[in-house]
Amino acid sequence: MSESAPSTPHDSSRTLEVRVPEMDCPSCAGKVTNSVERLDGIDGIEPRVTSGRLVVEYDPTQTSDAEIRERVRAAGYEIVSAASELTLSVPEMDCPSCAGKIENALEDIDGVGEIETRPTSGRVTVETFDGTEAETVVDAIDSAGYDATPVGHARESVGDERPVWQSRRAIGTAIGAAVVTVGMALEFVLPALDPTLGTVAGRSYELSHLLFMLAVVVAGTPILRNGYYSARNRSLDIDFLMSIGIVASVAAHHPFEGAMLAVLFSVAELLERFSMDRARDSLRELMDLSPETATIKRADGSEETVPVDDLTVGNTVVVRPGEKIPADGTVLEGSSAIDQSPITGESVPADKAAGDEVFAGTILESGYLEVEVESEADESTIAQIVRMVEDAEREKTDREQFVDRFASVYTPIVVVGAVAAAVVPPVLVGASWSYWFLVGLTLLVIACPCAFVISTPVSVVSGITSAARNGVLIKSGKHLEAAGASDVLAVDKTGTLTTGDLSVTDVIGFEGATETEVLRRASVAERRSEHPIGQAIVGYADEQGVMTDEHGVSNFEALTGKGVRADIDGTTHYVGKPTLFDGLADLEHVHRTTDGGTTLESPADHPQCEREGCLDVLSAVVPDLEAEGKTVVVVGTEDGPIGVIGVADRVRPEAEWAVSRLQAQGTRVVMLTGDNEGTARAIADEVGIDEYHAELLPDAKLEWIDRLADEHGGTDEKGRVAMVGDGINDAPALATADVGIAMGAAGTDTALETADVALMGDDLTRLPYLFALSGKANGVIRQNIWASLAVKAVLAAGAPFGIVTVIHAVVIGDMGMSLGVTGNAMRLANVEPETPPGVEHEGGDRTANSY
Incomplete structure (x- = not known):
């Protein structure tokens, strides 16, 4: 949309956002602002030059959308669309x-x-x-x-949020039910106590008849009202059909059937509303995650409690133990464990300190934090999640589209059949008008496809809200269905199977140099480097408490594509790729011991090795480390290497378990990576992936997505491929796949906007959960659709024989099936992620039987 909706905040003002592409500089913004400011009732103007949008807050009692647009045009600028x-x-x-x-x-x-x-x-x-x-x-x-x-x-x-049982309709239905119960007792149980009130046109009317009519009025008025609006809006729906049935029953002197229809249908509507409220409760739970107030710390040190909606970027908010963080932001002061499960689904609290990012709706478990607000309430991560969960209904699934098409044909056919059943037998063969009228009335009730139509959307919403509570954001029902129907899952390596953060894995010293000495020299040289590998070495040295003195470093030089050079204590040192040491002296030899360690010895210790045939230190160590998927950094001087450091991107602790669970569920897992063959092979072996493709550029990843789809497709259509990546670097492949899944999307706007499914935390255990939830959701939807059709068919077949009455049609066909499909859909809320054994960070009480 080029313009946003006018909103109605608590102060009764409205917000209009219009797209003005030609407003692309501060001068343009100034002209537009000056023009709009001439109107009365303008509360605020925010020209956004970068995006070419103008946001105006105004008082609708003093000006209007049309007047604001006219002032923009008067400044010489066109609005792309006048749509709001x-x-x-x-x-x-x-x-x-x-x-x-x-x-x-x-x-x-x-x-x-x-x-x-x-x-x-x-x-x-x-x-x-x-x-x-x-x-x-x-x-x-x-x-x-x-x-x-x-x-x-x-x-x-x-x-x-008011309970449905406290509504006016619930009260009327209760009264109607009581009245019709008394009428039934008089007519069928105690007929001697049922006095005749009078006779009209030769037909006598007892007190029970009057009570049935009263029940129709009390319980049936909302139905008749809705039926009137249905007729007025040309809608052949359940309210219209039920209204026809009630009126026809009374007109045909069947007040009991009319009263039962009114009361039972009202009860069915109330139960359906109650079931729908349960589905809506899950959305309300998401909305309630964000607190309504926040404590702002002012410049003078004073504190003030304000509504969360009043927070602005740059405010400092104070959060104490047990309180919810009111806005996305960065910790300025303090430290605490924070329950981030509302955002990421992770049950183990995360430790946060100054400089760390925190999210609105997460809960402070201990300590004290001061947080700088970095996004307004409506733009926080939790607000985006709520909006996307609500918007999941926008795009109908394939099954919903089928159901809508089927219902548009099914309902008119059954209605025509009901009319024919009521009229044709009496006219053609002189059958009983009363009997066939009741048959037609029963078919009319059966004609309502309500349970059939709601079977899919209520399942979709239940599944999507359940996923959101567990840290998985699914953009639409179409993607919920598609994930479970995917034939293959393409997995990126860096940032997905691995953490994406380089760390030191091995330190090996030569010529008697200790690991500490090798690490000290490397970190001193690399401390001035900005390369990620150098930063990983420096970080590891700091973690190990290795003492470094930068004062003895001089003549630092970055050797592009090779490493770095620096003088340390007057001696030139090199830290970089193994090729950096080609041609340097090779005086020592390394041999692997049986326990996997290394020992450095001279040729004299191994007389069986001739000088020209024995492996030098680098050719012995480097291949082994590279075979393990590690990047080798050699540390040395002009005389030769003194040690090597292995650096690798660590595999996520839950990666192997997640891959095995996906494979157990029948999903083919394929790794696509731009990394080298050796690293790709090592990672694939470690996590249990049998198929991988390495050294792929972005275009090549796209080609593999298409190739995988072709491999699993049939003659006329391609197979379905899901892709999981970091949500940014893998954007083209994610967009090409049938389902794009972004890792670690919490707080990342790009990932939230581009991915079809977003895993809010860096947690691969949510992948098997997603596929299990999707598969179960597809099963529930199929069960609901076919159960609804089957019950309708059985009831319709029994109606002409008098086996099925209007009461059966309402209680079983409408009320029973509506409750049945809703209850079946609610089972999706019980699907929980599994906890992989031995992966401590997952925590929680979930077991391996959660699916």
Whole structure:
């Protein structure tokens, strides 16, 4: 969208964001700002020159969107699109039928473009043009029979938190149920106590009939009201069908059936609303992760508690034990263990100190922190997660599209069949009008595809919110389905199977030099280098407490592509690749001992070795280290090497377990890396990957994604390939794959925006969990769809024979199946990540049987 939705913050002001591409310099921004400032009611203007956008906060009682746009044009700049996006909360919209009525109502409004209804979260998003006001959209939704409220903050956007059993409809249904129960007792159990109130047109009416009529009025009024709006908006939905059934029952002198239909359907609607509220609760839990207030530390040392929405970038907030961090930021002072499970799903607290990044919604376990705010409330990592979970309904899955197409054909056919069943037998063969009317009424109730239609979206939302709670952000239901259906998983090496951070693994001394001495000389020389390998050596030396004195270093020189040279205590030292020492003196020999260590000896100690046939120190050590996937750094002087240091990117401790679990689930795992053949082979062997492809440039990775898809495809279509990488360096391959999975996306905007699935923490255990959850979600969706169709078919087959009545149709076909598919979908919330044995950082109480 080129413009954002007008929002409604707590101060009743609104925010308009428009795209002005030609506003590309401070001078342009100044002209636009001066022009807009002339309007009354402008609370704030923020020209964003880099992105060509203008953000204006204004008082809608004094000015409007259209006037602001006109002032931008008056400054000589065009707005690319006059479209805005308006989001409204519609709590009572909790089924596809409700959504259809609202869509029909909005389609008739001039100035309204794309409409997105999301029953699971109770939200409607509307694209508006030409300054269409929010009130116009609200009125249109009201005409469909639903209350709507524009929302400006995610916390306000999901349904109604009031329990459904306290609603006016619940009270009316309870009264109707009590009245119809008394009527049933009088008519069927105690007929002697059921007095006749009068006779009309030769038909007598007892007290029980009057009670049934009263039950229809009390419990059926909301149904008839919704049915009226359905007819008004040309929507052939359950409310319309039930209204026809209730009215027809009363008109045909079947008040008992009409009362039962009204009461039972109302109960079914309440139960469905209750089930939907359970699904919405998972979204509310995500929203509630972020606190509502924050404690700001002022420049004079005083503290002030303010709403989180009022925080601005640069504020310093104070967080104490047990409190939630109110915003994404960097620790300025203090240290503490922080529970980051709301963001990363990691159950073991992470230690944070000055300079470390922290996230909104995470919980301080001990200590005291002062945090500099680096993002506003609506831009924090947790806010982005909430938005993306809500937006997961935007793109319908293949199964949802199939269900919608099927329902659009199925419902009219069954409705026609119901009318035919009620009319044809009595007309053609003189059958009982009363009997076949009830058969037609039963088929009319069975015609509602409600449970069938909600079977997929409720499963998708349940799966996506369950994943979000466990540190896996899935962008849409389509990707939830696709992950489990993937034939192969392509895995990047650096930053995915490995930590992405170089570290020293081996230090070997020659000519009597100790490991400490080799490390000291290397770190002194490398301390002035900016190369990652040099920094890894310096960091390791510091960790080991090796004392270094930089005062004795002079004539430092970086040898491009080879290493570094520096004079240490007057002696020239070299630290770099083995080729840097070609041609230097070779006086010593190294031999491996049986226990894997090394011993340095002269040729005299090994008379069986002739000088020209014995391996020199480098040719003996370097190949072995490189075979293990390590980068070799040689340390020495002009006289020759005095030692070697092995540096490697460490394999994640859970990598081997994650790969084995994926393979056990039937997923083919292939490693794609740009690293050399030796390193790739060593890493693949260590984690248990049988197939790898090394020395790949980005274009080559793309080719392999396509090749893997072709290998698993059929005659007419390609197979499905998932790709997991760091979310930035592997962006082209991630975009090409059917499912792109980004590692360690917490706090990384690029990864959050580009990946289809984001693993919020650097935790490979979430990969088997993702595939297991996706596979189970696909199974649940299939179960819901086919169970709904099967039950409908059985009920429809039994209706003409009198085996299935209208009560069976409501209790089993509508209420029972709606509850059934929702309850089945809620099982996805119980899928938890496994804890690999021996991987301490995963922690938690989860077991290997979590799937």
